[in-house]
Amino acid sequence: MKVLDLKNTILNIKQEFSGYFKERDAEINGSLLALLSGEHVLLLGPPGTAKTLLANKICETIEGGNFFHYLLTRFSTPEEVFGPLSLKALEKDEFSRRVEGYLPTAHIALLDEIFKANSSILNSLLTVLNERKYHNGKEVLDVPLFSVFGASNELPEEEENLEALYDRFLFRYSVDYIQHEENLEDLIFENTEDFLPSTKLSVEDIKEIQTKARDMRVDPEVRAIIRGLRRELKNSNIFVSDRRWKKIINVLRVASAVNGHTSVNRMTVVLLQHMLWDLPEQRETIRKLILDRVVSGGTDTGKLKQNVLDLRNSVYSCLQQELPDPVSCNKCFEEEKKTIGGVRASRFTGVKATKNLTFNNALDFLKHHTEFPTHTYSFGLEYSSINGALSFEAVAGQFRQRYDFEFKLSLDYGDRKLYEKEYENLEERLNYFRKQVQEEEKALEETLRENIWVSGQDSKEILIKYRSKNTDIYEIASHLNEIRALLEKPKIFDVELEKAEVA
Numbered sequence: 001m002k003v004l005d006l007k008n009t010i011l012n013i014k015q016e017f018s019g020y021f022k023e024r025d026a027e028i029n030g031s032l033l034a035l036l037s038g039e040h041v042l043l044l045g046p047p048g049t050a051k052t053l054l055a056n057k058i059c060e061t062i063e064g065g066n067f068f069h070y071l072l073t074r075f076s077t078p079e080e081v082f083g084p085l086s087l088k089a090l091e092k093d094e095f096s097r098r099v100e101g102y103l104p105t106a107h108i109a110l111l112d113e114i115f116k117a118n119s120s121i122l123n124s125l126l127t128v129l130n131e132r133k134y135h136n137g138k139e140v141l142d143v144p145l146f147s148v149f150g151a152s153n154e155l156p157e158e159e160e161n162l163e164a165l166y167d168r169f170l171f172r173y174s175v176d177y178i179q180h181e182e183n184l185e186d187l188i189f190e191n192t193e194d195f196l197p198s199t200k201l202s203v204e205d206i207k208e209i210q211t212k213a214r215d216m217r218v219d220p221e222v223r224a225i226i227r228g229l230r231r232e233l234k235n236s237n238i239f240v241s242d243r244r245w246k247k248i249i250n251v252l253r254v255a256s257a258v259n260g261h262t263s264v265n266r267m268t269v270v271l272l273q274h275m276l277w278d279l280p281e282q283r284e285t286i287r288k289l290i291l292d293r294v295v296s297g298g299t300d301t302g303k304l305k306q307n308v309l310d311l312r313n314s315v316y317s318c319l320q321q322e323l324p325d326p327v328s329c330n331k332c333f334e335e336e337k338k339t340i341g342g343v344r345a346s347r348f349t350g351v352k353a354t355k356n357l358t359f360n361n362a363l364d365f366l367k368h369h370t371e372f373p374t375h376t377y378s379f380g381l382e383y384s385s386i387n388g389a390l391s392f393e394a395v396a397g398q399f400r401q402r403y404d405f406e407f408k409l410s411l412d413y414g415d416r417k418l419y420e421k422e423y424e425n426l427e428e429r430l431n432y433f434r435k436q437v438q439e440e441e442k443a444l445e446e447t448l449r450e451n452i453w454v455s456g457q458d459s460k461e462i463l464i465k466y467r468s469k470n471t472d473i474y475e476i477a478s479h480l481n482e483i484r485a486l487l488e489k490p491k492i493f494d495v496e497l498e499k500a501e502v503a
């Protein structure tokens with residue numbers, strides 16, 4: 001089968017399945033990918049979440065393969081899983097099982113209640129899962145097994161010695177109840193059991209894609225993401241063995257091969273969220289870590305944002321003047337007193353003021369006056385009725401008379417020219433970034449569309465995360481607008497100082 005055909009086959013299977021199994025896209029994806037890459041899948045969840053049915057139907061997609069399904073109990077015996085003892089062999093004083101139709105001859109197996117496995121079957125089971133070998137008496141059989149689907153209602157208890165078994169399952173899904181009402185209705189009123197998958201995969205298809213994937217190149221950025229993830233997981237005390245990482249990379253290669261890619265690219269990394277957690281409560285943290293890393297990179301608006309903020313600060317600092325005397329706002333002091341219930345509001349009594357009451361520099365004072373033109377002021381650090389209530393103009397008049405101080409209401413010509421140049425440069429960069437981000441977004445959408453392993457939910461979240469770069473762009477644009485307003489206005493503060501002469 002050609003790669004393109006396989007991709008379409010998988011797409012068809014996914015489509016068929018998601019029509020029957022609502023809200024199980026991730027599980028369907030993972031199960032198919034596990035099957036193709038020869039890994040085992042654990043479906044963890046409460047009864048009635050269609051775990052067994054899903055695994056069962058996935059198994060039915062294989063043509064020409066042996067399927068073995070068994071419900072384990074605490075009392076299951078090796079006969080039930082590996083086959084009955086051969087009487088002929090016993091007659092010859094030998095010990096072997098008739099394995100046809102049992103796990104040692106299966107391509108796919110579904111083991112329900114997997115963690116009920118007791119010590120009489122556990123060791124052989126581990127060998128089958130791990131090495132695809134079965135020791136049948138003196139003989140060592142090659143087991144053709146691709147995948148085991150394990151279903152369980154709960155994780156094994158620590159003291160049960162089942163860690164090794166748990167570790168064999170690379171893909172782990174915590175299957176929840178159906179969330180959306182209309183999907184629940186579909187489930188109740190339609191007979192999912194009747195569903196017969198019509199698109200099939202052959203054992204040869206699987207072998208072929210595995211061979212094809214073996215030497216697939218891994219993009220350097222994927223290596224970097226994985227390096228970072230390993231570090232972060234270690235810091236969060238989530239341990240992932242080297243063997244597990246090796247298997248994970250193999251899965252990414254198979255996923256990429258099915259996509260028809262020539263290398264493992266960044267988007268394929270989202271699959272890792274189903275292979276790294278040990279406890280279901282780690283799931284969300286890991287998912288977030290992965291999605292953040294997948295989206296990061298590309299256009300970095302951080303530096304431009306900083307440059308724009310720097311320019312804004314420079315423009316303002318040109319207007320910055322120390323006042324010859326501090327000035328306090330009477331009105332704001334009165335209000336502050338009211339809001340804290342009659343206690344004297346003062347930063348000197350340790351009560352934190354809710355807004356600026358005293359001004360030491362001209363820019364803040366001018367801004368305050370522009371915002372509240374009717375407020376009146378006193379000289380000094382606190383309001384005092386003795387000083388009387390002075391209008392802004394009166395304060396300005398006194399500054400002029402006493403200190404020969406003039407408010408700077410506009411930028412000097414030289415400063416303005418300098419900043420205008422810088423402004424133009426930043427605006428040009430912003431426009432370039434805007435275009436860049438748009439193009440990247442388009443490319444991202446395309447990459448997500450053609451990667452059949454990224455679920456709809458993941459695609460949506462990745463795009464939302466990416467679009468937060470647009471928020472940055474808006475913010476930068478609004479700062480630039482503010483700067484332009486400052487540069488264009490001949491007078492930045494519309495203050496009439498002529499009246500001051502009268503006072």
Ligand SMILES: [Zn+2]
Pocket residue numbers: 329330331332368372375
């Ligand atoms: Zn005020």
